[in-house]
Amino acid sequence: MTSDVVALLRAALGDRVDTSPASRNHARADKSGHAADGTPLAVVHAASVHDVQETLRIASATGTPVVTRGAATGLAGGANTGAGEIALSLRAMDRILEVRPDDLLAVVEPGILNADLDRALTAQGLWWPPDPASREISTVGGNIATGAGGLLCAKYGVVRDCVLALDVVLADGRLLQLGHRSVKGVTGLDLTALMIGSEGTLGVIVGATLKLRRRIAGETRTLTATFPGVRDAAVASAAVTASDVQPAIMELMDAASLAAVHAHLALPLPARGQAQLTIQTDGPSAAADADAIAAVLAAAGGTVRVAADGTEAEQLWRVRRSMHPAMETLGTTLIEDVSVPRSALPAMFDEITRVEEAYGLTIPTVCHAGDGNLHPNFVFAGSVVPDAVWAAADEIFRAALRLGGTLTGEHGIGVLKSRWLRDELGDDQWELQRQIARVFDPAGILNPGKVFAT
């Protein structure tokens, strides 16, 4: 049976069917630190919509599960492919098919990297705003399929706000065109929106019509403010949100994060307990906005430093950007992703402190404070998440829900969070969502065991 599937794939797709042990092993994991049990049957390197359709026709005919993959930078295990499954890689479908400055749109294949697309648009003064931290290594298709966020979301929106139309191959190989090229359109149900963040459970995104912006003119401004503790920093960030100035980026690092990064970069260690906000403003009022925000932060008790020039700004941002490398030096990291209303950030940090004390853990946390999305990091030895870490994470998830937030702001449910999905959705909504997924994929061959697994 297994060899039949591979033989059928090879007959249809030739050497785009890769059964090398290295490729199959690579397809077991994303960047979550978690890997699937077993090894997939094959990796299909699709080069065209037709290849995707052929793969799904064979998968449907043989009842074989298909896991769609881009650059495998996900953090929830959503693209991990295991025993008996086909890994369908769209990474090679990376063409820009059309750019229309007059309509502020681009049509692309899903495998193009976010940063590569954005660089290609620069010459025409255009901008692809969704900016996950992984933008240099993550694909546009993966960005859409996970509903990824990023740093600029409070001012410039999330990926859901930036997609006009999608071409989607269904489980049985049929191709659907969802959406339209116009700014407005309300014909029937908004399946384009439904596909965004569906994590490979509804269909395979093989093309996307993206809503672009013009590049923001002028220089940006960067400032930091340090605070005696993380709660003070959270209160200050909420004060910025409640002011009438909109930062482009506002990032918060707690004491454990800041200390770890300073150690990693061999910078002087910060004062014990010290937390930091790093903020960028942009557009025609960038300088005035930075001054206004500096005043809010100072009034909130912050020690403010405004970068004098681009070089100094770069030094300030280097600290925030070094968070993940610093964590990696400490052990295996489980990066969580809760999101809360921005006014609830101080309360959420209180909850994290409570969980740290209850479990005797240090949970270094960075936060997209502009939009209320927190990334608590659990660091441990070995490759298996300890039970105590899951128990602590469970308490953090429940706290976020109590505060009106969500399990996952931008990483998705994948395999790592599916056991908490019912807690957020409730049984009725969970069942309804599962039935909707079954309309798209009656036999359940698309990314089984993810999202709705339990």
Next chain:
Amino acid sequence: MTSDVVALLRAALGDRVDTSPASRNHARADKSGHAADGTPLAVVHAASVHDVQETLRIASATGTPVVTRGAATGLAGGANTGAGEIALSLRAMDRILEVRPDDLLAVVEPGILNADLDRALTAQGLWWPPDPASREISTVGGNIATGAGGLLCAKYGVVRDCVLALDVVLADGRLLQLGHRSVKGVTGLDLTALMIGSEGTLGVIVGATLKLRRRIAGETRTLTATFPGVRDAAVASAAVTASDVQPAIMELMDAASLAAVHAHLALPLPARGQAQLTIQTDGPSAAADADAIAAVLAAAGGTVRVAADGTEAEQLWRVRRSMHPAMETLGTTLIEDVSVPRSALPAMFDEITRVEEAYGLTIPTVCHAGDGNLHPNFVFAGSVVPDAVWAAADEIFRAALRLGGTLTGEHGIGVLKSRWLRDELGDDQWELQRQIARVFDPAGILNPGKVFAT
């Protein structure tokens, strides 16, 4: 059976069940000019979520169709209620439950008028951006249920971009809470987005958590430009879109519209064939933006007039705002709603001219040129749309689809456009959408005969 349903409703809901002939007759129609066949069983004036749940439990138990209504300002017949149906009015559920300036959100009941909500937010410096032309008389719930647009969409987005969470009562009376209060969130499928524009076919929206903006500071600027013909005006509007300045509002009136309004307002008649753009800029760069746009319009052959002050601006906008009253003096109006990519506006006006000539009709057309949404108006005598008008409308719909656009930019499918739905979606997507609706409403009691009717 009929009397049973009404008796059950009355036993549960008392005098909120209205069977007066006047109310029942009123519920047959919206503002589309079309009315349902027959008269509904009753109008339920729901005052609470509980009332809605009770109504739907009785409807489910008795297999009675339910049509949800707000202020009945729709233009596609989506809320028209006919024989054997319950009209479920949410207009009385009009409370603002919560406003959070620190989180830029509000929680409201669905029956509040868009403009009433916005006025209530003003004191706190907040703004509810979705601005259908009907904002003074249309409800927030209707705005969401139709996925309505408005004038400011190119710069400030459509209603889909402004909703964080929805409370929804399903066909069987169960209450679901979709979405969350945080800016970001990707837990499971985005059913909040799916509800937006679903036109009463998936559930009843009984509460909404809305994403607000801060009010735009500073004065606006208004300018008009006249052109020898509509094509010149369309080319000029596309040139503005392709420039690096973003108008807040950009409206186009063709010659027939402009002449009708001038006659209606007793203004001097414009030159034969003359078309007009009316543009507003806002924000800190409003004056500079207006100057830049004036230069683009002059270079495109326009005769530009910049309003010297608010009084003159008001005079200029009065012309655009008098379009519907002017049409009403001419006869019965069928307002169409196609949307195309902005670069295709000249081609779309060419198509309208072609259809006018082929059918010997005048089709006065206004257009939200900032986002590519056109409203061709068909004016006729009597209350029944003549076959020739539908034939001409059909040609306009198909032209919009050929140009990469859509049947409906902001009014919805309702009953008037359901016969064209398959043309845009294709059979496969139409069937998929219908199956999704059946997951929410297995017995098909929610707004039957609308959207997926044929």
